[in-house]
Amino acid sequence: MRQVLMMQILKRIPVKQVLTAASRQKLTEQFEQDYLRLKQECEQLWFEQKKLEKKQEFSKMEVEKRFSAEIQKRKDKMKRAEHLLGQLEILPDDSELVIDEVDSIVTVEAGDRYEERMLDPQIIIKDGIVIRAR
Numbered sequence: 001m002r003q004v005l006m007m008q009i010l011k012r013i014p015v016k017q018v019l020t021a022a023s024r025q026k027l028t029e030q031f032e033q034d035y036l037r038l039k040q041e042c043e044q045l046w047f048e049q050k051k052l053e054k055k056q057e058f059s060k061m062e063v064e065k066r067f068s069a070e071i072q073k074r075k076d077k078m079k080r081a082e083h084l085l086g087q088l089e090i091l092p093d094d095s096e097l098v099i100d101e102v103d104s105i106v107t108v109e110a111g112d113r114y115e116e117r118m119l120d121p122q123i124i125i126k127d128g129i130v131i132r133a134r
Contacts (some may be wrong), residue, residue: 005110006021006110007109008106009105009107009108009118010105010106011105011118012103013101013103013123014098014100014101014123015099015100015102015122016098016099017126018094018124018126019091019092019095019097020047022127024088025067027099031081032081034081035078035082037083038078038081041079042071042074042078043069048065052067068119084097102120122134
């Protein structure tokens with residue numbers, strides 16, 4: 001009896017949106033909402049940080065370190081939203097814009113060509129419908 005060697009690999013793959021007038025409008029609204037939500041979260045975190053720094057039971061440096069990391073994560077996401085909004089303004093219709101990344105399980109078996117199994121997997125969406133997944 002022959003033993004089959006198989007492995008499943010977790011791989012991040014891009015989700016791309018084909019730009020149309022409808023998707024451009026929807027994405028613009030989504031990215032603007034994301035930006036505003038993240039900005040509010042930064043303001044709330046900053047407020048909480050200042051409140052905790054005034055309490056004697058917490059080290060000011062430790063509080064600042066913890067909150068700074070969380071605020072920076074949100075600022076990075078805000079920069080991404082700004083970048084995507086900029087891309088929406090300059091890219092023509094039918095262009096593909098990476099809007100997300102998802103985890104995918106890739107199964108690799110003995111005898112597979114590794115490069116082919118790992119070659120450029122992606123999900124392409126047009127107006128909310130998956131038109132290609134490879």
